[in-house]
Amino acid sequence: MSQISMVVNGKRVSGTVEDRTLLVSFIRENQGLTGTHVGCDTSQCGACVVHVDGKAVKSCTMLAVQANGSEVTTLEGVASGGELHPVQAAFREHHGLQCGFCTPGMIMSAIDMINRHGAGNLDEATIRHELEGNICRCTGYQNIVKAIKAASDQMAGMAQAAE
Amino acid sequence: MGVDGIGARVLRKEDKRFITGKGRYTDDMTAQGMGYAAFVRSPHAHARVKSIDSSAALDMPGVDAVLTGEQLVGDGIGNLICGWMIHSKDGSPMNMGAWRALEPEIVRHVGQAVAVVIADTQAQARDAADAVVVDYEELDAVVDPVAAMEAGAPQLHPEAPNNLIYDWEIGDETATNAAFDNAAHVTRMEIYNNRLVPNPMEPRAALAIYDSAEEHHTLYTTSQNPHVARLVLSAFYAIAPEHKLRVIAPDVGGGFGSKIYIYPEEMVCLWASKKVDRPVKWVSDRTEAFLTDAHGRDHRSVAEMALDANNNITGLRVKTVANLGAYMSLFSSSVPTYLYATLLSGQYNIPAIHANVKAVYTNTVPVDAYRGAGRPEATYLVERMMETAAREVGMSPADFRRKNFITQFPHQTPVIMCYDAGDYSATLDAAMNAIDYSGFAARKAEAASRGKLRGIGMSCYIEACGIAPSAAVGSLGAGVGLWESAEVRVNPVGTIEVLTGSHSHGQGHETTFAQLITERFGIGNDQVSIVHGDTDKVQFGMGTYGSRSGAVGMSAIVKALDKVEAKAKKIAAHLMEASEGDITIEGGELKVAGTDKKLTFTEVALAAYTAHNLPAGMEPGLKEGAFYDPTNFTFPAGTYICEVEVDPETGKTEIINFVAADDFGKVINPMIVEGQVHGGLTQGIGQALLENAAYDETGQLLTASYMDYCMPRADDLPAEFKLSTHETLCPGNPLGMKGCGEAGAIGSPPAVINAITDAIGSNALSMPATPEKVWQLCRAGMQQAAE
Numbered sequence: 001m002s003q004i005s006m007v008v009n010g011k012r013v014s015g016t017v018e019d020r021t022l023l024v025s026f027i028r029e030n031q032g033l034t035g036t037h038v039g040c041d042t043s044q045c046g047a048c049v050v051h052v053d054g055k056a057v058k059s060c061t062m063l064a065v066q067a068n069g070s071e072v073t074t075l076e077g078v079a080s081g082g083e084l085h086p087v088q089a090a091f092r093e094h095h096g097l098q099c100g101f102c103t104p105g106m107i108m109s110a111i112d113m114i115n116r117h118g119a120g121n122l123d124e125a126t127i128r129h130e131l132e133g134n135i136c137r138c139t140g141y142q143n144i145v146k147a148i149k150a151a152s153d154q155m156a157g158m159a160q161a162a163e
Numbered sequence: 164m165g166v167d168g169i170g171a172r173v174l175r176k177e178d179k180r181f182i183t184g185k186g187r188y189t190d191d192m193t194a195q196g197m198g199y200a201a202f203v204r205s206p207h208a209h210a211r212v213k214s215i216d217s218s219a220a221l222d223m224p225g226v227d228a229v230l231t232g233e234q235l236v237g238d239g240i241g242n243l244i245c246g247w248m249i250h251s252k253d254g255s256p257m258n259m260g261a262w263r264a265l266e267p268e269i270v271r272h273v274g275q276a277v278a279v280v281i282a283d284t285q286a287q288a289r290d291a292a293d294a295v296v297v298d299y300e301e302l303d304a305v306v307d308p309v310a311a312m313e314a315g316a317p318q319l320h321p322e323a324p325n326n327l328i329y330d331w332e333i334g335d336e337t338a339t340n341a342a343f344d345n346a347a348h349v350t351r352m353e354i355y356n357n358r359l360v361p362n363p364m365e366p367r368a369a370l371a372i373y374d375s376a377e378e379h380h381t382l383y384t385t386s387q388n389p390h391v392a393r394l395v396l397s398a399f400y401a402i403a404p405e406h407k408l409r410v411i412a413p414d415v416g417g418g419f420g421s422k423i424y425i426y427p428e429e430m431v432c433l434w435a436s437k438k439v440d441r442p443v444k445w446v447s448d449r450t451e452a453f454l455t456d457a458h459g460r461d462h463r464s465v466a467e468m469a470l471d472a473n474n475n476i477t478g479l480r481v482k483t484v485a486n487l488g489a490y491m492s493l494f495s496s497s498v499p500t501y502l503y504a505t506l507l508s509g510q511y512n513i514p515a516i517h518a519n520v521k522a523v524y525t526n527t528v529p530v531d532a533y534r535g536a537g538r539p540e541a542t543y544l545v546e547r548m549m550e551t552a553a554r555e556v557g558m559s560p561a562d563f564r565r566k567n568f569i570t571q572f573p574h575q576t577p578v579i580m581c582y583d584a585g586d587y588s589a590t591l592d593a594a595m596n597a598i599d600y601s602g603f604a605a606r607k608a609e610a611a612s613r614g615k616l617r618g619i620g621m622s623c624y625i626e627a628c629g630i631a632p633s634a635a636v637g638s639l640g641a642g643v644g645l646w647e648s649a650e651v652r653v654n655p656v657g658t659i660e661v662l663t664g665s666h667s668h669g670q671g672h673e674t675t676f677a678q679l680i681t682e683r684f685g686i687g688n689d690q691v692s693i694v695h696g697d698t699d700k701v702q703f704g705m706g707t708y709g710s711r712s713g714a715v716g717m718s719a720i721v722k723a724l725d726k727v728e729a730k731a732k733k734i735a736a737h738l739m740e741a742s743e744g745d746i747t748i749e750g751g752e753l754k755v756a757g758t759d760k761k762l763t764f765t766e767v768a769l770a771a772y773t774a775h776n777l778p779a780g781m782e783p784g785l786k787e788g789a790f791y792d793p794t795n796f797t798f799p800a801g802t803y804i805c806e807v808e809v810d811p812e813t814g815k816t817e818i819i820n821f822v823a824a825d826d827f828g829k830v831i832n833p834m835i836v837e838g839q840v841h842g843g844l845t846q847g848i849g850q851a852l853l854e855n856a857a858y859d860e861t862g863q864l865l866t867a868s869y870m871d872y873c874m875p876r877a878d879d880l881p882a883e884f885k886l887s888t889h890e891t892l893c894p895g896n897p898l899g900m901k902g903c904g905e906a907g908a909i910g911s912p913p914a915v916i917n918a919i920t921d922a923i924g925s926n927a928l929s930m931p932a933t934p935e936k937v938w939q940l941c942r943a944g945m946q947q948a949a950e
Contacts, residue, residue: 011302020286027937031267032189033184034184034186034191035183035185035186036184037190037364037365037416038366039364039365039366039447041448041450042450042498042868043448044868044869044870044874045364045869047364055245064416074184075183075184076185076389084182084183089182091182092178095175095176095834095835095837095838097178097181097182098417098669098670098671099176099364099365099414099415099416099417099668099669100178100180100182100414100416100669101186101364101365101416101417102364102416103181103182104184115228121685124882125878125882126561127877127911128876128877129286130864131876131878132402132876132877134877135364135874136364136877137362137842137874138362138417138669139363139841139842139875140223140841140843140880140884140907141845141875141880141906142841142880142883143838143878145877145879153511160840161435162910
């Protein structure tokens, strides 16, 4: 058993976990943040994507002890002050979700994608390529791709307006 | 129409919880003192269970119990059932073998559960399950359904000699044979419809809670139809009487058919929670899902089509072997019979059809309905045959189809169905325009200049939804009626709760169902809640599958709304001293036509509940329920056209263009309908290009994870599906709806394969059209050309 401590969605948390405990289990079971999902056992589906120190990580592929001392953001932590993150809003606006199970990972991957490429720099083909690690069975991806593109472009506009 | 009424692109009410991580799926539920279940599963496809030694497992930390099939049977828990009786052509009932939730004697597929461990944590339960020692005597296995029927094949069930479940037929064999005797041309094909795994992203899960004081069970589970689950668990599996069993299907992460059925694991959790007197949770991992969720398709067919000298179709003769796996799942028997062969007429005038279907046991995972269920198999067969026949007789595929289209309605086919309405030329024209069909030759030439092979293929599908008139399905062997129920509760403040027996697991019912209320009463959809998925809240319902929530579920709501409207108008007329016939409802107000007298909906609702001044003899309250039994199946239909480019050097197929022109009848929310089509098309394209459940000859599933089973990814698909809808109203239900949930998966596979075979000039292609298969055919073609 190991004692671990990390910041999850801005809040310092700690706990005692088995060494084999996955980060996703720590998030879901110890922290009760069930917005992060487990859809496969092989790191293919991406329903479990969270951000660890600002980078998208499949939380089913990382041990909780490896995240000791890190800052973790889950889907529950991306809206600020009651305002949806632009990616969250775009998923609703463009009907980018149906059953909602893959959605947490899709949104977290999309935010990471926009962060890495820079807002406004994503085209349709790049988004599709970047979604290699996120599986959706409901939507056929078309509206997910649209939502990510729209959010990316909107965030570029917001950045420009802020300048 | 109100802004959020019928036909409006209303954004989804349910989205907020899903995009903020507040969805509540079964695995998100917990209960005080909860233990976890892990199943001990057979590594063999066919074996005798000689002994189970739990002693080491019981000594492990946190382990509460190890329960076996012997105990389950000893407690009187019933066998799993198939709820649709099919009779063979000789009149004998289908041969159903016994299926126990934990198998004490003979396991018949890899992954079948023989015991369950209950422990304090999931990890402890899984560790202990690994430590249960089962001594198996391996038996020969058979995975090929044709081989399974041969003499000397391993026998799965004593009840089913030669592994034959039924040998069923439909249509007029004599008339069909006569058509072939007189045919000017016969097209013949062997067609395989590949085995698929439904793969909703949320794996199955269950949380069973037993209250020993009340002798009451609660089951949270991933179900498309919680009331059917409760009925079956009570009436057949003897878990508990219905009033002592509450089934809740909360947010459910996709189903596609695979969450219709009541599986061994959910049953065992219920039984075990009583046995160990603590709540028991089980969550499937993905490999368990591959090994236990009902698979789909797996048909081997030989099809023949007879044409006269004018290229009119005169007959269709089909022989199909359907692999049902190791056990008969809940609706498995109906899929290759009444959901399949009744659609073999397609959109065409075919005077004589005969189909023979043999359903067979094999040592594979049970097969049942998966998105489309029988109709994709029928459509693939008919549309591959249509394309091939057109090529053989030298007609354009469009002209050949158009020449044989049904144009008069109602149309009685030779295989039970009576099509009520449609306009097949309209959807064919729309799809051809959308893809610029006439410009294809130029695009093909341009692609050739780059060394690429372009092809175009179409599929004119029809399907049967709105399943279905209860008396009709009863006469065909269904064990249940397939109506739907609804209750509309108007609260004293005028807000409305609609209780429905339909279940939403991605379809957006909370939004579309509310649109009906907005349309009817002109009140905002934020004033409406849709309640579903809980047997304690909704009295009964048949659930969601077969694209029935619109045509059947919403029809029940409409019936209940009719009653609410009538009563509200009576109250308003009484209060305003007007004639009932003069009351109109718009914008949330009840008005007396031609006057300025009006009452808000809230005022009328409040009057109904204060009951201070109601018409003489009227009961207080404003709440009405309705059951709706469909009058016919509904018949969505349309044309899909796919344009592909094949790289002959690699065999890789790229879908350049895909257009869909659908007739779904009345569309309530176009945004949601488009989403359903996108998803359906993608599953169909997945079947055509990527997905295949592959077994080795010993019965090991080779594709039991996402590393081996190729799920469609975002970059496997074209940049945009071009969709359009063309409405002919269904005359059989009040809204004129036909259903849209499955069309994409039904219509798309033959369009893709017809396009690839057009591109490469070889018809010998089976699904999935992997680069390897396509490359081999390209090579063979080039060699032939060189010779």
